[in-house]
Amino acid sequence: MKGIAHFSMGVAIASCVPAAVRSALDGNGWPLVLGGIAGILPDTLDFRISRYLAAHDVEIVPDPLRPDASMIAQGVAWAIDRCAARRRGIRLRLRSIRMASDRWQSYAVRFDPAARKVIVEYGPVVDPGGGIVCGCPPEAGGLRLRAEAKVRADLRIEYEAEISVAGFDGPLLYLEQMKDGRISVGFLPWHRRWSHSLFLAASAGIASWLAWGTEAGVAAGCAWAAHALADHCGYMGSNLLFPLTARREEGLKMMHSSDFFPNLAAVWASLTVIFLNLGLYSRPRPFACGMAYWRALFVGCIVPLAVIRYLLGRANRGIRVEKSGVRKKTKRRN
Amino acid sequence: MIALAAIIGAVAGAAVGLVAGCVPGLHVYNVMGLLAIPAAHCAAADGAAGVALTAALAAMAASYCIFSAVPSVLFAAPDESAVFIVAPSQRGLMEGRGIESALTVMAGGVCGVCALLAAMPLAGQRLASAANRVLHPHFGWILWSVTAFMLLSEWPKTGGEYPAGWRRLARGWMTPAAGLLTFFLSGFLGCLLMQRPVVPPSSAFQNLMPALVGLFTLPWLLLNIACGTRIPVQKQPQPGEGAPVPVLALGFAAGFAGGAFAAFFPVVTGGVGAMLAGQALSVRDWRAFLFSQGVSRSVYLCGSLLLGFLPDYPLLRGGGSRLIASIRRPVGQADFFLALAAVAVGVSLACWSAGPALRAAAKLIARFSCSSISIVSALIALLLVFAAAGWRGLLVACVAAGIGLLPIVFGSRRLNCLGVILLPIALEMSGFGPDIARFLGPLP
Amino acid sequence: MSEHESGVCPVCGRFVGPADACPYCEAEGISPQPVRMLRWGALFSSTAGIIFLWLMARHSEPAMIRAADISPQMHLARVVMEGFVERGSSAGAETATDGRIWFRLCDGTGSIMVKAEGMAARRLAARYGKPDRGEFVTVFGTVEMDRRGRAVLRPAAWTIRPGAEKNLRKRGEPSCAAVTDTPQGREGLLK
Numbered sequence: 010m011k012g013i014a015h016f017s018m019g020v021a022i023a024s025c026v027p028a029a030v031r032s033a034l035d036g037n038g039w040p041l042v043l044g045g046i047a048g049i050l051p052d053t054l055d056f057r058i059s060r061y062l063a064a065h066d067v068e069i070v071p072d073p074l075r076p077d078a079s080m081i082a083q084g085v086a087w088a089i090d091r092c093a094a095r096r097r098g099i100r101l102r103l104r105s106i107r108m109a110s111d112r113w114q115s116y117a118v119r120f121d122p123a124a125r126k127v128i129v130e131y132g133p134v135v136d137p138g139g140g141i142v143c144g145c146p147p148e149a150g151g152l153r154l155r156a157e158a159k160v161r162a163d164l165r166i167e168y169e170a171e172i173s174v175a176g177f178d179g180p181l182l183y184l185e186q187m188k189d190g191r192i193s194v195g196f197l198p199w200h201r202r203w204s205h206s207l208f209l210a211a212s213a214g215i216a217s218w219l220a221w222g223t224e225a226g227v228a229a230g231c232a233w234a235a236h237a238l239a240d241h242c243g244y245m246g247s248n249l250l251f252p253l254t255a256r257r258e259e260g261l262k263m264m265h266s267s268d269f270f271p272n273l274a275a276v277w278a279s280l281t282v283i284f285l286n287l288g289l290y291s292r293p294r295p296f297a298c299g300m301a302y303w304r305a306l307f308v309g310c311i312v313p314l315a316v317i318r319y320l321l322g323r324a325n326r327g328i329r330v331e332k333s334g335v336r337k338k339t340k341r342r343n
Numbered sequence: 344m345i346a347l348a349a350i351i352g353a354v355a356g357a358a359v360g361l362v363a364g365c366v367p368g369l370h371v372y373n374v375m376g377l378l379a380i381p382a383a384h385c386a387a388a389d390g391a392a393g394v395a396l397t398a399a400l401a402a403m404a405a406s407y408c409i410f411s412a413v414p415s416v417l418f419a420a421p422d423e424s425a426v427f428i429v430a431p432s433q434r435g436l437m438e439g440r441g442i443e444s445a446l447t448v449m450a451g452g453v454c455g456v457c458a459l460l461a462a463m464p465l466a467g468q469r470l471a472s473a474a475n476r477v478l479h480p481h482f483g484w485i486l487w488s489v490t491a492f493m494l495l496s497e498w499p500k501t502g503g504e505y506p507a508g509w510r511r512l513a514r515g516w517m518t519p520a521a522g523l524l525t526f527f528l529s530g531f532l533g534c535l536l537m538q539r540p541v542v543p544p545s546s547a548f549q550n551l552m553p554a555l556v557g558l559f560t561l562p563w564l565l566l567n568i569a570c571g572t573r574i575p576v577q578k579q580p581q582p583g584e585g586a587p588v589p590v591l592a593l594g595f596a597a598g599f600a601g602g603a604f605a606a607f608f609p610v611v612t613g614g615v616g617a618m619l620a621g622q623a624l625s626v627r628d629w630r631a632f633l634f635s636q637g638v639s640r641s642v643y644l645c646g647s648l649l650l651g652f653l654p655d656y657p658l659l660r661g662g663g664s665r666l667i668a669s670i671r672r673p674v675g676q677a678d679f680f681l682a683l684a685a686v687a688v689g690v691s692l693a694c695w696s697a698g699p700a701l702r703a704a705a706k707l708i709a710r711f712s713c714s715s716i717s718i719v720s721a722l723i724a725l726l727l728v729f730a731a732a733g734w735r736g737l738l739v740a741c742v743a744a745g746i747g748l749l750p751i752v753f754g755s756r757r758l759n760c761l762g763v764i765l766l767p768i769a770l771e772m773s774g775f776g777p778d779i780a781r782f783l784g785p786l787p
Numbered sequence: 788m789s790e791h792e793s794g795v796c797p798v799c800g801r802f803v804g805p806a807d808a809c810p811y812c813e814a815e816g817i818s819p820q821p822v823r824m825l826r827w828g829a830l831f832s833s834t835a836g837i838i839f840l841w842l843m844a845r846h847s848e849p850a851m852i853r854a855a856d857i858s859p860q861m862h863l864a865r866v867v868m869e870g871f872v873e874r875g876s877s878a879g880a881e882t883a884t885d886g887r888i889w890f891r892l893c894d895g896t897g898s899i900m901v902k903a904e905g906m907a908a909r910r911l912a913a914r915y916g917k918p919d920r921g922e923f924v925t926v927f928g929t930v931e932m933d934r935r936g937r938a939v940l941r942p943a944a945w946t947i948r949p950g951a952e953k954n955l956r957k958r959g960e961p962s963c964a965a966v967t968d969t970p971q972g973r974e975g976l977l978k
Contacts, residue, residue, distance in 0.1 A: 012496045013622040020488060036774060036905035038484020045488050049495050056498055061515045064507035070811075073801050104503070110794065110804055111434055136431075138627030178503030269625050276623040288477040324589070376860075504810030528833050532840065537929070538943075539844040540865050544852055544930070547864035569821045665932065669859030672936050742840055745832030752805070752826045771929075771941075774906025777914065780927065780943035784845040 010239055012049050014272045017279035018239065019048020019232030024286035028224040031290060039221060044228035047213055051204040051236050063181055063199035065102035067091075073106050073114060079156035082129040085118060086158035089127070089192050092184040093162035100198065103172070105179035111137055115175035120194055122164040130155045135175050162186075167259070168196035168245055195257075201240060206251035210234035239275070240266070270321055274314050281310040348391035349398045349681055353688035356399030357406040360689060361696055364410025365704070367418055368560035368724030371407035371644070372662035373731065375400050376548045393671045397678070398685040400670075404648050404663050405456060405689025408641040410700065412448035417441050417577075417704050418716055419563040431629035432636075436574060441708075442701050443580040447630055449697050451637025454595055455602060456645055456690045458638075460683055463649050472656040474607060483772035486610055490765050493615065493758060496622070497522050500754050522755030528746045529558060529759070530766025532739070537767045538783045541735040548662055551763065553728045553736035557743025558760040560724050562751055565744060567717035574713050577705045586630035594631030597624040598638025605639070606646030609660060610768045613643030614758055645686050652682040849927065854897030862932040868940060869925040870894030872918045890918055892926060892940070901926055901940045915945050923948040 023029050023044025033041055069084040071077065085101065092099040106114035115132035131154040133141045145154055165187060172180060183198035203209065214230020241247045246260035264271040285302055363374045378400065416432040435444030478485070502515030532554055540550045566572075597620040605616030617639035626632050644663065651657050651664025652673045659665050673679065708716060728736045743763075750757045770779055796803045799812040807818045851867040873893040888911065889902040901924075903911050918924045928942035 011622060011625070013492065013619065016488075016492050016496075017623075033484055034480055036483070038481065038487065038773075041484050042487045042491055046491050046495065049492070053495050057516070057519065058512065061499075061502060061512035062507055062509075072811075107804070108802055111431075136434075136629060138629065138632070140628050177500065267625070272625060273623065284474075284477060287481055501806075504806070504808075524833075528837055531837055535837075535840055535844050537863070538865060539847050539849060544850050544856075544861045544864035544866050545858060547861050547930070550863070566825065569825055570819070659932075665859075665862055668936065669862070669932075738843075739840065742832065742836030745829050745836055748825060748829035749833060752822070752829055754805075774904075774908075774910065776907050776929075776941070776943045777910050783841070 010243075010266050010275060011272045012052060014275035014279075015052065015236045015239065016045045016049045017276050017283075018235055019228075020045040021279035021282040021286075022048070022231045022235055023228035024283045026224050026227050027290055029228055030286060032224055033287075034290070040225040040228045043217060043221070043225050044232040047217070047229040047232040048236050050213075051201075051209075051233065051240075054204045055200050059199040059202070059204065063100070065100045065181055067099060068102040068104060070104045071106050071114075071116065073108060075152055076106075076114070076131050076154055077152040077156075078116070078129040078131055078154055079152075079158070081116065081118065082127050082156040082158035085127045085129070086160045089160045089162055089164070089184055089194075092186060092192055093190075096186050098183060098185040101182045101184055103174050103179045103182065105174050105176060108134055112142060113175045115173060117171055117173045119171040120164050120166055121170070122166060125160050125163065127158045127160060128155070129157075132173070132175070137176060139175070160192075163191040165191040165193045167193050172196065196245065201237075201245060201247040201257055203248065203251045205237040205240055205247035205249070207234055207237060207249050208251055208253075210237060270318060273317070277314060278310050281306060285309075344391055345394050348395040349685065350688070352395030352398035353402040353685040354692065355395075356402035356685065357689040357692040359399070360403035360406030361410050361693065361700070363403070364407040365413050365700065366723060367414040367564070367720040368556050369727060370552070370555065371404050371411075372666065373549065373552055373727065374407075375403060375663060375666045376546070394681065397667055397671055397673070398681060398688075400663070400667050401648060401682045401685035402689030402692075404644050405641075405686040406693040408456070408644040409449050409452045409637075409690065409693035409697065411640070412445050412452065412637060413700060413704050414720070416445040416448060417708055418713075418720060419567075431632050434629070435633075436577075439575045439578045440580070441574075441577045442705055443578075444633055445701055445704075446580060446697070447586070447633040448637035448640075449693075451594065451598055451634035451639075452641035453637075453690055453694055454634075455598060455638035455641035456686060458595075458599060459642055459646055459649065460687055463646075463683065464679075467649070468653050468655060471607065471650055471653060471658055475656070475658060478608075482609060483769065485608065486765065486769045486772060489608075489611060489615060489619070490762075490769060493618070493756075493761075493765075494523060494526060497756055497759075518754040521749050521753030522759045525746060525749045525755060525759040526762035526766070528749075528762075529554075529743070530762035532743060532746065533763035533765075533767040534770070534779055534783060536739065536763075537771075538780055541732045541739055546731070548666065549731045553732050553739040554743045554763050556724050556728050557740035558747040558763060559757070561721060561740065561744040562747035564717040564721040564724070565748065566751060567713050568721070572713045574708050576709055579705075586628065586634070590628050590631045591634050593624060594626055594628070594634035595638050597621050597626045597631075598635035599642055600624070601635070602639040602642025603646060605643040606650060606660060607658075610764055612761060612764075613640045615761060616643060618758060649679075649682055649686065652679045654679050854892075854894050854899050857897070857899065857930060857938045859932050859936060861930045861938070864930045865928070866930060866940075867925065867927050868892060868894060868899065869923070870898070872920050872922050872924055873898055888912060888917060890924075892924060899930075899938055899940050901928070901942055901945075903942050907941075911942060911945065916947055918945065918947050 020041055023041045026040065029040035029044070032038070067084070067088045069081055071081055081103075085103075088099050088101045103118065106116070108114050112134050115135050117130050117132060119128040119130070121128060131145055133145055134143045136142055172182070174180060180197060181199065183195035185193045185195065187193050210230050210233035213233045214226045217229035218226025237247050237249055241249060241258075241260050242263045243260045243266050244262050245266075246258045248254055248257045285305055289302060359374060360371060363369050363371055378396070416436060419433060419436075432441075432444045432448065435441055497519050499515040500518050502511045502513075502517070505511040505514055533551070536550055536554060540547065541553065542549050598617060600623070601616030601618070601620030602613055603616075604619065605611045605613045617636055620639070621632065621635060626635055644661070647661030648663040648667070650660050651668060654676050657664075657673060659668055667673070673682070725737060725740065728740045732739070747757075747760055749755070750759055767779070770776065794802055794804045796809040796812060796814060796817050798814040798817070799809060801809065801811045803809050803811075803817065805818055805822060807823070808815050809817055849865050849867050851869070852861075854868070854870070870892045871894075873891040887902070887904045888908045889900060891898050892901050925946045925948075926940060926942050927944045928940045931939050931941055933939060
């Protein structure tokens with residue numbers, strides 16, 4: 010999920026600790042701030058430290074001036090076959106193609122396990138938000154914008170079959186031979202490998218307890234754990250039991266981290282819970298506790314989110330006209 | 344008589360706001376302050392004159408928040424050899440779509456004010472008073488939370504060209520480190536200015552003006568002058584070229600939420616609110632982003648001003664409402680609806696004048712080079728600083744310009760410059776004021 | 788300014804932005820001279836400038852004002868005020884159990900409420916002591932105007948001179964007990 014969703018969830022969890030709210034009323038709001046910081050820290054550690062220390066064995070650097078999909082496809086296929094031949098993991102980095110300060114030439118790498126091939130296709134030039142700026146570059150000098158390359162080994166997709174490369178540095182893939190001989194294609198191996206573990210959450214909680222007291226410890230530990238568990242609802246999963254386990258476990262695949270509605274719901278629900286908790290533990294209480302709290306949560310959070318979800322669902326339900334002229338309803342991912 | 348005074352005041356104020364909005368480096372609070380000081384000493388501030396002045400200040404804020412899009416979009420051209428990230432409005436300018444970008448921001452501003460005018464009478468009083476009762480004791484840590492998120496959410500942008508290792512880590516940390524340096528330097532500057540102001544106490548509201556001009560206005564102008572950027576000819580937008588409504592609706596929602604947050608919470612500005620809401624609502628489309636910026640700015644400026652006019656529970660937020668309260672403290676429904684009407688007049692006049700103003704600005708940048716415009720703009724900004732705070736203010740502005748250049752040339756967020764107000768106020772709210780006073784200098 | 792296109796490597800023609808070395812052809816020193824000067828200039832002017840401003844601040848004095856000088860435009864003004872902790876039924880330095888310190892400071896031209904709360908109050912009390920009625924106090928702090936237009940002085944430091952006989956009252960000036968509060972802003976639309 011997005012950083013602001015994790016941060017607000019962390020503060021919301023901290024606000025559920027009565028002592029933390031009372032401490033804030035007495036002038037020390039640090040446990041609540043710590044909840045937010047602990048909520049965002051796992052991703053901060055990964056994207057600011059792990060990412061830069063993650064080495065690669067093979068790097069594919071497309072030329073911005075000469076778009077050549079076959080070079081990329083052959084490079085990826087070579088890395089897969091080399092992994093199979095040497096029976097050792099290979100870290101493959103796909104460099105992004107930067108055209109301007111805020112423009113990237115996108116390309117997609119798709120793995121087809123059934124056909125045992127890698128397909129690379131150049132896409133449009135995009136801006137940092139993923140919006141299309143202009144179309145695909147022209148084919149020139151015999152170079153192609155779409156190419157395929159065969160691989161000899163069987164493939165197993167760990168994350169998603171298609172990886173889009175557009176923005177910043179470009180992703181790191183981890184190619185590893187499994188026990189059954191298939192080559193597993195892992196995405197961003199440095200992400201959520203150790204930072205999103207319950208052990209680290211407990212450590213953060215204990216360290217905070219020792220430094221700042223019980224409410225700070227509970228807030229930090231629970232916020233960190235909530236981040237790990239929330240991310241585990243996605244596709245990439247997390248290594249929740251690090252250091253007992255070394256691999257990321259597949260996620261529950263309930264949502265994608267960049268999906269609009271889950272992030273909106275997390276932020277909205279968190280802000281509502283924070284507001285209600287602050288009101289509940291304030292002296293004097295601005296509203297009665299008990300049923301009023303849950304009623305306020307229902308009216309202020311659940312009902313509006315349900316309405317938004319319904320409206321989004323209707324907007325995403327498109328109609329696709331088949332060649333035969335039969336109109337079928339399809340559901341696009343939100 | 345009172346009604347006529349209100350109308351005349353609103354029209355005059357809107358005209359002043361229009362001019363102020365088109366001048367780079369001039370903020371509407373500075374102009375309001377220049378009017379508020381003599382009015383406060385003038386006995387004629389009672390009665391019709393006071394009504395006219397109140398309406399003028401409210402309309403001024405409304406028209407300013409629309410027209411300030413003109414210099415911020417059309418006079419801030421990036422040089423890609425110097426900057427890491429180009430803002431969407433700047434990209435539009437360099438592709439000849441500056442007028443479209445400015446119009447998008449202005450349209451967002453108009454929509455934001457219209458929504459505010461509808462929402463304030465219906466729900467403003469109840470929501471604001473309930474929220475303030477619950478949240479008032481918690482402003483301190485909420486401000487720290489916003490600051491912490493701002494600093495922690497900045498992702499590194501560089502280092503990808505090096506092999507993995509400490510060199511890559513150091514290179515990658517260049518942008519976040521520059522962001523942290525910017526925040527703490529600007530925060531330290533803010534603490535210095537609050538402990539030892541550069542203006543006399545009677546002009547305390549102008550104390551931060553030299554720093555804000557230096558941090559946000561001068562850096563881009565200096566970059567334009569140093570790099571000699573050329574702005575291409577700007578095209579007139581054609582009908583049908585606008586963004587689809589669902590895209591703009593998302594931008595509106597993000598802008599309104601961010602602007603409302605900034606209007607309510609002290610110290611938090613429209614830019615911070617827009618950043619938070621934009622992240623929460625995943626605003627990615629560049630047109631939605633520009634639209635949300637316009638909405639956020641107008642809701643923040645006009646919303647914080649209108650909160651001071653709430654009939655039963657006025658909340659003084661932002662410099663505008665305080666300046667108005669220094670002349671005449673609003674009381675009752677009459678003053679509330681006077682403010683609403685004045686804001687509506689300001690926005691109406693802004694809509695009417697937007698087209699000619701944009702065409703004039705496009706002709707200006709076609710006729711004169713970016714460097715020339717930047718030199719003139721920089722001189723105007725420095726003149727205003729000197730008029731407000733003297734040579735000491737100029738010194739502060741120069742130092743602040745150095746700090747404001749850091750995020751641009753090292754690729755970090757310009758929002759980090761808001762440390763100039765976030766850090767000192769957060770420290771003060773948390774009770775560290777006496778410690779800061781001792782640290783910064785011998786006490787009198 | 789370099790003659791090459793903005794942000795493009797002059798050797799291989801690929802976009803590199805503000806980087807000083809091209810990641811494609813590994814050419815060094817390719818960023819334009821003004822850009823490099825700007826980066827170093829920004830670093831130097833910001834850090835050296837801040838240090839210089841700090842030294843300037845250490846040798847400057849905040850303005851000393853009197854209660855009669857306070858106006859609504861002085862919101863957040865950092866000032867020095869001195870006077871006696873006023874005698875009176877609602878006056879006197881009181882420390883509530885929830886850590887607040889407040890007293891009314893009278894300087895002969897008017898009076899102002901001095902308030903400190905929470906951690907700031909505890910730090911001030913620990914460092915400077917708590918003023919009592921009749922003591923002469925010099926307060927360094929920030930003037931704040933509340934939403935009712937009343938001025939409050941938030942102290943950052945104070946100096947107490949217990950039992951000082953310094954008399955601010957000049958001939959013809961009212962005593963502290965007779966002076967009303969600091970002037971408030973005008974109210975309302977129709978008044």
